[in-house]
Amino acid sequence: MTTTLPMSRFIQNYNQHLTLAEQTDAVLILEQRAGRPAWVLESEHRVRATAEATEYVAAALAALVHDESLVDRFASSFATAQPWVAFLPARDRKRFAVETAETLRACASIGRYTAFAELMEDWRNTAEIWSDPDLAAALSGGINEPLDQRV
Template sequence: MDSGLELRTSANRVLVVRRRDAEDLVLTTASRAEQAREASSVTARLFVALMRHDQHAQDVVTDVLPEVFPWVAFLSRQEVRAFVEELVSTMKAADSIDNPAPVAQVIDSWRHTAEVLADPELTAVLSKSTDADFGPVPAPCPPTHADQSSDFATHWSRATQTPAQPGRTYRGHHRAHPRSHQPGPART
């Protein structure tokens, strides 16, 4: 059966177009895309509301987070709570603009933090206090496909090139990319 015909005859199917020179494309019907967006939005809004109004729910989510994100084992309990709080607030904001990218960025950022904390030598290098002035920070570059790589070696090499400010701890993603935001909250 022709893939195009199959897609036209079913509102529940998607077609993945594999491209050699660029990211794959996913084709679906507009109604199916709207259903997926609505389901995601409702789930996010329910989760955010539950987390904002029920301390027990916050505790349960913090307790089960290692099942969803095993790498949180390298974060302290306080850092896990900070991750949950940032994730919830970002989910709410991202839903309001119908863009899931900020949620993925928060998860990626905290995963890179865990990668750094899992390596005592790297943690020591990045936590080292310095009074030196390392000169002006170059203007951010427009993102490229290569910048979106989650390759640990790339992040590690970038992270070791930028010194930490005294008294500040940087989360991995913010620390690793030249187009970073403000540094993350200080951790103890």
């Protein structure tokens, strides 16, 4: 269960909100004003459980993508979960599967997922380029006059 409330209301009655969250195992989302980021408040038990589950899934995926008999099928069928993966050439789908699984496992080991989010964004951008055949062809072609060699 998730409860969203303004940060100011949480501050005014924090004990009441924390007690209710403890009783219901709820996650509190505390919104701020003026475009400031929201904060997520959850129990240590929930955080540890999520971390353990994420480490397990990451290890399972890493094992899967290193099994040559499974990685191609996994990479191809992953387009069901992330439809944009279908735009990647077949050879890149395998690289995508391996890189994301390894990066997720590394991120799970330290509890920070910024590198994983950045990698996923890079792969989505790559898929977007491949979705436009003219753009993909233009970016895949040779460079007649490299910019760093101009006089």
